[in-house]
Amino acid sequence: MRWFGFGFNAFGQIRVQEGLVKDENSEAVKEVKVSEPTELSCHADRRGCCRKPAQVRASWSRTACLHFDGDSRVSLAGFGASISNQCCESGGCTDAFITESHLTLAFPDRVESWDLQKKDKTPWSMEVPSQAGSSAVNLPLVPGGYVALKLPFFRTLSPQLQAKSLALGGEHATLLTATGAVYTWGQGSHGQLGHGGLVSEEEPRTVEALWGMPMSSVAAGGWHTVCISDAGDLYVWGWNESGQLGLPSRGLRKASQQKSCQQGELHPDASTSICKEQQEGEKLEEVFISIQAFPALLDVSPSCEIRTVSCGSRHTAAVTTTGDLYTWGWGEYGQLGHQTSVSSDEPQLVEFFREKQMQVVDVVCGPWNTFTAILEEDVLGLKNTTKSPT
Structure with a gap:
């Protein structure tokens, strides 16, 4: 697996190269925008072995890379990475969740949450039931609840919800149940809850417009929400001021x-x-949409289903089942991958990966940047040359 990053890089959170983030005054760190998708370099462990990232998690100023080869560790890049890396010394982690203030790590037997803004390196910790195993932790979900972006960090969830995954936006939460139902709660001022109004909800409430259509994945941005149905269709709702829903935006059209x-x-x-x-x-x-309070079906690619989707603060990225990457929304820092700073209210193919014959398999959006994973060339070559027996 190879990971690429593009967009906001003021703290060196994209170009993860040895020595890059050790000096925050270096010229490399001052490269605020990375317009062209740039491959994340290997992380050198204590033995000097080069380890490629298997997963990427991003906040505004930091990036956490999970390395599952060897003893499964996490490496950090970006603001204060040389200091905050002290909390990543323990191996064996299975997942990570990073915010501007905390790094939460999941292990087979426990969950740890480290305060990145304090010198005292004693994490908040909770045990994971042994019968549940490592598969029970899918951060930010934890046994009995989830890890929030603001205090109090641990929030409880009713076991009746049967939570499968959880996506946290800037001020709201979106939960996917084991049956494919979607629940939202939190701030609703921009229609990001999908209930048809702008009212906030303190407790999880089902998105009734999606009832009867099982969903397979959910994502949340600053003030918008996206989900994928079992059939590979994409549904969007919330704020569209920067075209992040892929719907006509008056501001972008005027500009x-x-x-x-x-x-x-x-x-x-x-x-x-x-x-x-x-x-x-x-x-x-023209009919412009500033706020879409109900889920709307978005046709990203007429001939392809959507495999995975991720939301930034005001942009969205989706990967099709054929390995193409589409992005739309705010593009001021090059986070759309089109090698410009132009925003778009229509899904556009990121030509970089298709031109290089790279198959995208995953995408993770930070607030102002984007990270994508592609299959290794040898894996693609093996897949393309394998023939069924005659």
């Missing part, structure tokens, strides 16, 4: 139109009447 008109002014042969006609036509025909 694009103004840019086109400005380019026309620079070129005298371009008629300004075209801009006026576009503006008048937009008022009559």
Whole structure:
């Protein structure tokens, strides 16, 4: 597995190279934007062995990479990584969850949560029932509840929910049950709960619009939510100010139109009447969506099903079953992977991976950046050359 990153990199959280984050004043760390997908380098362990990341978890200023070869450790990059790496010395971890303040690690027998802002390196810890095994922990879910973004960090959940996975947004939570039902709660001011209004919910409430359609995966952004059905369809709801739902955004369309008109002014042969006609036509025909309070079906790729999806603060990324990556939403830091800082309210294929014949299999969004996993070349080659017996 090879991981690539692109987008916000002001703290060196993308270019995980030896010595990069040791000096936060270095020129490499000051490279705020990484527009082109860049492969994350190996992490050298104590014995000097190069270990590639198997999974990536991201917060705004930090990245946690899980290495499952050997004794299963976590390496950190980004803000204060040289100090916070002290909490990753224990091997054997099976999952990780990182925020701006805490790093939570799951082990077969326990869960530890380390405060990254304190010098006292004594973690909060809880035991995992031995009969449950390591598969019982799917962070941020923990036995009996979940690890929240703000105090109190441990929140209880009713066992009747039969939680399968949990996604935490900026101010809301989205839970997927074992039966494929979706529950949301928290702040609802931007329609991110999917209940049809802007009212907040203190307790988990089922998203009734999805009732009867089993979901296989959920993701939550700053103020938007996305889920994948068992059939591979994508449903979106919440805030669409930056086009993060993949629906028409008035702000983005206006910005694009103004840019086109400005380019026309620079070129005298371009008629300004075209801009006026576009503006008048937009008022009559275009329907803009600022807030989508109910789940809406989004057609990302007409011929493909969606394998996995992830949400940043104001952008979204999805991987199809054919190994293509599509992104949309806010792109100021290059987090859409199109090697520009242009935002988009329509899902667009990230050409970089297709041009290099790379098959994307996973995607993880940080608030302002994106990380993708591709299959190794030898694995792809073996798959492509294997023939069924005749």
